[in-house]
Amino acid sequence: MVLLFSLRPPFCRCRSIHIVALGNEGDAFHQDNRPSGLIRTYLGRSPLVSGDESSLLLNATSTVARPVFTEYQASAFGNVKLVVHDCPVWDIFDSDWYTSRNLIGSADIIVIKYNVNDKFSFHEVKDNYIPVIKRALNSVPVIIAAVGTRQNEELPCTCPLCTSDRGSCVSTTEGIHLAKELGATYLELHSLDDFYIGKYFGGVLEYFMIQALNQKTSEKMKKRKMNSSFHGIRPPQLEQPEKMPVLKAEASHYNSDLNNLLFCCQCVDVVFYHPDLKEVIEAHKIVLCAVSHVFMLLFNVKSPTDIQDSSIIRTTQDLFAINRDTTFPGASQESSGNPPLRVIVKDALFCSCLSDILRFIYSGAFQWEELEEDIRKKLKDSGDVSNVIEKVKCILKTPGKINCLRNCKTYQARKPLWFYNTSLKFFLNKPMLADVVFEIQGTTVPAHRAILVARCEVMAAMFNGNYMEAKSVLIPVYGVSKETFLSFLEYLYTDSCCPAGIFQAMCLLICAEMYQVSRLQHICELFIITQLQSMPSRELASMNLDIVDLLKKAKFHHSDCLSTWLLHFIATNYLIFSQKPEFQDLSVEERSFVEKHRWPSNMYLKQLAEYRKYIHSRKCRCLVM
Numbered sequence: 001m002v003l004l005f006s007l008r009p010p011f012c013r014c015r016s017i018h019i020v021a022l023g024n025e026g027d028a029f030h031q032d033n034r035p036s037g038l039i040r041t042y043l044g045r046s047p048l049v050s051g052d053e054s055s056l057l058l059n060a061t062s063t064v065a066r067p068v069f070t071e072y073q074a075s076a077f078g079n080v081k082l083v084v085h086d087c088p089v090w091d092i093f094d095s096d097w098y099t100s101r102n103l104i105g106s107a108d109i110i111v112i113k114y115n116v117n118d119k120f121s122f123h124e125v126k127d128n129y130i131p132v133i134k135r136a137l138n139s140v141p142v143i144i145a146a147v148g149t150r151q152n153e154e155l156p157c158t159c160p161l162c163t164s165d166r167g168s169c170v171s172t173t174e175g176i177h178l179a180k181e182l183g184a185t186y187l188e189l190h191s192l193d194d195f196y197i198g199k200y201f202g203g204v205l206e207y208f209m210i211q212a213l214n215q216k217t218s219e220k221m222k223k224r225k226m227n228s229s230f231h232g233i234r235p236p237q238l239e240q241p242e243k244m245p246v247l248k249a250e251a252s253h254y255n256s257d258l259n260n261l262l263f264c265c266q267c268v269d270v271v272f273y274h275p276d277l278k279e280v281i282e283a284h285k286i287v288l289c290a291v292s293h294v295f296m297l298l299f300n301v302k303s304p305t306d307i308q309d310s311s312i313i314r315t316t317q318d319l320f321a322i323n324r325d326t327t328f329p330g331a332s333q334e335s336s337g338n339p340p341l342r343v344i345v346k347d348a349l350f351c352s353c354l355s356d357i358l359r360f361i362y363s364g365a366f367q368w369e370e371l372e373e374d375i376r377k378k379l380k381d382s383g384d385v386s387n388v389i390e391k392v393k394c395i396l397k398t399p400g401k402i403n404c405l406r407n408c409k410t411y412q413a414r415k416p417l418w419f420y421n422t423s424l425k426f427f428l429n430k431p432m433l434a435d436v437v438f439e440i441q442g443t444t445v446p447a448h449r450a451i452l453v454a455r456c457e458v459m460a461a462m463f464n465g466n467y468m469e470a471k472s473v474l475i476p477v478y479g480v481s482k483e484t485f486l487s488f489l490e491y492l493y494t495d496s497c498c499p500a501g502i503f504q505a506m507c508l509l510i511c512a513e514m515y516q517v518s519r520l521q522h523i524c525e526l527f528i529i530t531q532l533q534s535m536p537s538r539e540l541a542s543m544n545l546d547i548v549d550l551l552k553k554a555k556f557h558h559s560d561c562l563s564t565w566l567l568h569f570i571a572t573n574y575l576i577f578s579q580k581p582e583f584q585d586l587s588v589e590e591r592s593f594v595e596k597h598r599w600p601s602n603m604y605l606k607q608l609a610e611y612r613k614y615i616h617s618r619k620c621r622c623l624v625m
Helices: 038-045 053-061 090-095 097-105 119-136 172-182 194-227 254-264 285-291 293-298 310-319 348-352 354-362 368-378 382-395 417-427 449-455 457-464 482-494 502-514 518-533 537-542 547-556 560-572 581-585 588-597 602-617
Strands: 015-022 070-076 080-087 109-115 142-147 185-189 270-273 279-283 320-323 341-345 436-440 443-447 474-476
Touching: 015 038, 015 119, 015 194, 038 070, 038 080, 038 109, 038 194, 080 194, 090 119, 097 119, 109 119, 109 194, 119 172, 142 172, 142 194, 172 185, 185 194, 254 354, 254 449, 279 285, 279 354, 285 293, 285 354, 285 417, 285 449, 293 310, 293 320, 293 382, 310 320, 310 382, 341 348, 348 354, 348 382, 354 368, 354 382, 368 382, 417 482, 436 482, 443 449, 443 482, 449 457, 449 482, 482 502, 482 518, 502 518, 502 547, 518 560, 547 560, 547 581, 560 588
Parallel strands: 015 080, 015 109, 109 142, 142 185, 270 341, 436 474
Antiparallel strands: 070 080, 270 279, 320 341, 436 443
């Protein structure tokens, strides 16, 4: 949800904010090259703080009344007086206890700072400043800023006699623990640049500044209400915006898609035979090669020179043999176009368990205990079972590495996608084992029918029905760019995608709707929503993206969840989108919905206008807006 905030706080006459900064953020070991301090840098760079460098310097050096602190004065939000007292050294702080205690007691915000490379500055804060702050703290927001990038970070000494660790870095855990003691906000500022000072530290500090101003205004209003006998019109209360619709992600069925491919017998390109030439089971080269270098070597995807592992080469030669004999039984019935490759399994015991082994591979090659149990049902001898299991491990071995698949139980927790989502990507947009080529915008993209059929129902019907694509190798694709189609194929191959932006995500959503891949649609919807929700109000107001056009595309392509969410998003950010020219392109029905659910509501704005008019007519000082 994106809310529109004004940079000017809700009051008209000048107010003041008092900030007390304690601790030394300079690096004790690199004092010569130390940059300007945290407070000084923020006051000099923040766009919300007015006052040039010379005025800040004058205010910082001309302080006589409070010698304990360096005092900075500036204006924030245009009309708010900002007073900052900075004390980097405890000895000076402790020298005038009365002044120090009064300043901390009157602080609206306290900033505690130390350098992550100076353990002494951290302990000075922890041992000296923190006890004082705890005694004086009264619902005042505290920011703990850990400044600097850790240099030569190493583990602290564990010797029980060693008490000196000044040379080590201050860990993040120590800083967070200190923040928890005070209920403070913990920040790590790796450098004093525009990002860490202006956006990170400045954003948090300005938030607390606005909260402090709101609290002062609220307290003053309550006091005035109690002391005054006049009861006029009350300021209107701004209601909360409506909750945005929640989108639920669809669960992945990637593993089941590939597992079902083994049983549907579509796009089969390899058939395994028993040593006595009886057909055992059909399979797909692309899936087998995705998990095993043995099959890559068998199907000539890689050569022995590429693999350079004698155990894999020996396993391939000992277990399998390719038969291209035209006199092979059943060879005359095979289709003349592109018949499946015939592979003879030399090991009879291994061949008898091949259906279980392939089911294990197609399910993700991780359910070792189930595989071992299935093999035990077929082979009664424990030695034979161990022999077959060892050969499966050799098939799944990584070249050049010792076979680490020794204990089946340790791999029971492996995810099914461990093999597929990394290994199938190896074949994405590559001609190896490809049996179909898509022609897009004058270029070609090779692919594999087995993966497309398993992952996309539209392509399964296209390749197995009475369509031209079922018998054609070159298939033209229209209405989609090459980049979008490659992202679509990447999802089919890996079950993941990463659009470059909202426009690319919308194009991918349209492609997913065209091929009826619902889960990819939901992923694109969530990506678009996440991107829009993360945009601040300023970026929403200045962006070139046509949100109404996005809404109409979502409706046209049956993305009901996204279209409903976008309507709520426009209504919630009404003050931003109503000023854009594309707002007029909303239909009557859409406009009616937005006006009904707009935030802030039209009633609130009318009440606010009446209240302002009333305040000015009474010549009163506005305490709300």
